[in-house]
Amino acid sequence: MNLPKIVRITEVGPRDGLQNESQNLATADKIALIRQLAAAGCKEIEITSFVHPKAIPNLADAAEVAAATADLPVTRFALIPNAMGYQRAHEACVDGITLVLSATDTHNRKNLNRSCQESINELAPLAARAKEDGLAARISISMVFGCPFEGNPGLDRILRLIDTMAYKGFGRIGLCDTIGIANPQQVFDWTSRIQREFSGLDLELHFHNTYGRGLANVMAGLEAGITRFDSCVGGLGGCPFAPGATGNVATEDLVSLLEESGVKTDLDVNSILAASDFLAGKLDKRLNSNIWQVHQAQRALATA
């Protein structure tokens, strides 16, 4: 088992996590959360989304959140759906943009009302503008390992999609298991092949723990040599096709696993846990993070 020595984690809690919560967090609390995550060692944080406020009301305070975190020594990413979103994000002085599309046409049409090819054509100029404007840019492909409508899209389709994206100038591409259905053998085989075919790309993986496989899939990606992973403080987030199911891989579970396996993350697990405690208090809910649950149980025992 030959693991990389260092991985880079992009914290997506303030965006991917919070946008899925039924309860909204106050803007000041979002800012406090992002500052806690930065203090815990997060170097990249997806802080918000510049989608239309009507689409995701929870994130309507995007510009305010960006302005209040500009001093942090962090690359602050924001999700951008289109040119209008890019404009708003750029004016709000974020440091990076996350673009999104789906691996399957059915999901892309349901979600974004256009084909995958149309999305790529529309997003490519935004990635180019980001480069000109000195912003980091990444594009996340959702449903890579399985789609609720089309099932397994197949590696060939993903290879063609990445080929098109690489040709269009995308350099940092995220493979997202949005419904948590990937398995480790698939992750290992697919990411190994993709790296062989596209040696110049900066690949990252984004896993959900819907079926309990999140960390197993991370390990498979690591074994294939991937060194960038998304994760979400407290394991927030979910699966729109199984409301109530477990969400994103929890940052604290990921950091603890990696550090104990000898893989450096430069994140402090106890500080991440403190941020999760803060979130749990503000959202008044039990989090999905396994380590958070252990700590809760131990505290309950200590005060009993």
Place this chain on the structure above:
Amino acid sequence: MNLPKIVRITEVGPRDGLQNESQNLATADKIALIRQLAAAGCKEIEITSFVHPKAIPNLADAAEVAAATADLPVTRFALIPNAMGYQRAHEACVDGITLVLSATDTHNRKNLNRSCQESINELAPLAARAKEDGLAARISISMVFGCPFEGNPGLDRILRLIDTMAYKGFGRIGLCDTIGIANPQQVFDWTSRIQREFSGLDLELHFHNTYGRGLANVMAGLEAGITRFDSCVGGLGGCPFAPGATGNVATEDLVSLLEESGVKTDLDVNSILAASDFLAGKLDKRLNSNIWQVHQAQRALATA
């Protein structure tokens, strides 16, 4: 990633799972559960424990459960703490025995009031009697990868322990991560080494999902060539040092992961899920199994 083609799963729900539940299941329900598990394809089930009824009141009906499941085409294991337990189990006509000790003296003394060496000396004649009596026998070492009192026992200690056990005639040895603290790198390295040193042993792995690493650790064991795993319907069971934390690796999560990864289990995941539904109803609780939680969410959505 070179995975074995077939694994053998020992279902430990009726023993390891139920003994940790605060609520007891009626004897008829335990029997019904075991029959459902057998119908789902389980070939080995740990059905109960012949410890003193005062120690685990939940399992005081051990003989009754054994008698009512004798017709099943299943190797029915029972946990045996000592010669008295062996006698009762043998009279109750179980098919196999599970013996237990800890990897660390501190935990063994707290749990069994003797040193590891004393446990081995005491249990070896029971394994020999099982052989004479035509019963299957396995011995499970708890806290192999970490102990709440002594921390990481170190691979050298585990190698010495296994050496002693092999010398005393134990042939099937379980390495149990009782508190769920193992990490995949450790599991891969340790089980690889143990197999190199003791090629004649039948090794099995038993993981808890306390820190969310259960399936990742299974994958690491598989990659090292281990083909026997314990798991627990519904993910019942827990960690005595973190009450409320996630329990054993759930059988349905394990089966689904393995089958989708191309590893045959001969278990039917939907039938296991049905057994979990039965358990959830009888225990009136939300189970830890991720797949069970997804199905619950989807059913709630369908009936909404």
